[in-house]
Amino acid sequence: MVDDGEGARAEWVRELLVRDVEAGFVELVREYRGLIHALLRRAGRHDAEDLAGEVFVRAYGALLGYAPAKVRGLRLRAWLVTIAVNLCRNEARGRQRAPAVVGLEEVVEPRCQWDAFDDVVERLDLRAWLARLTALLPKHQRMAVVLRHGCGLSIGEVSAAMGCAESTARSYASRGLARLRELVAEQGVERGFGEAQAA
Incomplete structure (x- = not known):
């Protein structure tokens, strides 16, 4: 077992x-x-x-x-x-x-009824913003943060997936999360998140 x-x-x-x-x-x-x-x-x-x-x-x-x-x-x-x-x-x-060739049908965006999805769009906007911030992390930190905190894997599973020691995986996840918090703090005020927390 x-x-x-x-x-x-x-x-x-x-x-x-x-x-x-x-x-x-x-x-x-x-x-x-x-x-x-x-x-x-x-x-x-x-x-x-x-x-x-x-x-x-x-x-x-x-x-x-x-x-x-x-x-x-x-x-x-x-x-x-x-x-x-x-x-x-x-x-x-x-x-x-080899860059991908994109057909015109993939470029044209489908119509959407935005008024019915305002709250969903707001949540997706926040997720997209956090995803953009996560993309700014160094590759190994980004991977460790996504696997550990995004997917809920244990440090042992993160280390196995990344092919590194558990201590290294723990370090990548910790440093990546700390840097992500810094980025959120730096850019959160620009997006109005810091003001809402202060109120």
Whole structure:
């Protein structure tokens, strides 16, 4: 049994994967699709749905080649997050090499009834602002903050996903969060957030 902080459900999924990859994979997707999709969205990926699907395709391919002992030793959540992080890295490298061609239909924005969505737009505006501030963090700090605080992963899972020691992951997350707080404090007054807190 692997103590990965995920509990009995993760252990059950692992054992099911050992006995029957097909049935176990269905449960794996059911259990972790929300986490992977949220991770990719928080990482600023507009194609999060497609990438989440690709994460699970790659996981399935890997599971078919794993021995039962290896499957039993998997920390499922950290393993899937690692696949997602690596996929994002590979996608970023690919985009740097060949710029994407965008069709006109992707550029034209659909019409929207703004009056019905004012409160949603305000929340999305705040989230977008925080996402822009998070994007200003150095790469390793940004990744650690998103994985730890955005997706709720443990420091052990963050270190596994980032391929570094736990102390390093803890340091990245701590420094990134401190810098993010500084950015919020610096730019919050410009957006009117500081004034609202002072009142």
